[in-house]
Amino acid sequence: MYLSSYQQLPFELCEFCYPLLKMAMTLLLVALSWTLLHSRCQCNTLNSVDLETPDSMKTWVITRSSPCSTTCGLGLRIQELCPLEADKVSGTGCQVRQVQCLDSWQCGLQTQTAAVGQRLELGCLEEVMETMGLFAFVVTWRYARGIITTDDSLFVRYDVPGLDKVVLDPVKEKDAGTYRCDVQDTSYHRVKRMYKGVKVLSPHVFSLDFTQGLRQWEKPHSLWPNVTLVTGKLYPTSTVLKTVLVSALRNV
Numbered sequence: 001m002y003l004s005s006y007q008q009l010p011f012e013l014c015e016f017c018y019p020l021l022k023m024a025m026t027l028l029l030v031a032l033s034w035t036l037l038h039s040r041c042q043c044n045t046l047n048s049v050d051l052e053t054p055d056s057m058k059t060w061v062i063t064r065s066s067p068c069s070t071t072c073g074l075g076l077r078i079q080e081l082c083p084l085e086a087d088k089v090s091g092t093g094c095q096v097r098q099v100q101c102l103d104s105w106q107c108g109l110q111t112q113t114a115a116v117g118q119r120l121e122l123g124c125l126e127e128v129m130e131t132m133g134l135f136a137f138v139v140t141w142r143y144a145r146g147i148i149t150t151d152d153s154l155f156v157r158y159d160v161p162g163l164d165k166v167v168l169d170p171v172k173e174k175d176a177g178t179y180r181c182d183v184q185d186t187s188y189h190r191v192k193r194m195y196k197g198v199k200v201l202s203p204h205v206f207s208l209d210f211t212q213g214l215r216q217w218e219k220p221h222s223l224w225p226n227v228t229l230v231t232g233k234l235y236p237t238s239t240v241l242k243t244v245l246v247s248a249l250r251n252v
Helices: 002-037 127-132 210-218 237-251
Strands: 059-065 074-085 095-102 106-115 120-123 137-145 156-158 165-168 177-185 190-201
Touching (some): 120 190
Antiparallel strands (some): 074 095
């Protein structure tokens, strides 16, 4: 009987001490807030030397600006800035600067054809972006297999080890399709989207070797072995002249 009462005593003490502990924490927070509010604020004050009068400040106006170096994606633009004095643009003391520009982040669709076994590189960063560095952008790739399209619902994520470019070496027939790259800056703002359509041709169906094809056309026997070639004049000269004369009279 006494043992059970003794065991219940700590729980009763805890229930009694909890409101007191809560009240003490509240008073401590109030005291801390009061101390912070009434403490002296050590602020850095500006001297009169640090303050610049408006009369000594220059206002710069952009007088000339070149078009963006790229039609899509990040590019460069050259601007000329001249000081504004007495509400007039001064022709002396002008400066020239280069600034980034972005006319459109949509670059559209580009297609290219490759034969099986070739090496193909699909780049996404232009010269300006490469100068800024790979770590200044976040590049992601998506892939729509076997179709040339810009429908974003048909694309799935495509892992690229090089990030900035897709390297197909060697090209296979299953690599045909559309590759989409998205470029974002470090603030995750989209600065470029490009679609790369790839058509893959089998060497047994069609050859892209123009030189070899030209040689075959110069040797008709290799293309049509059963055709007999006729050399010399097929028709007398008088027959050809009469045909041309009759054709000219009909046109008149």
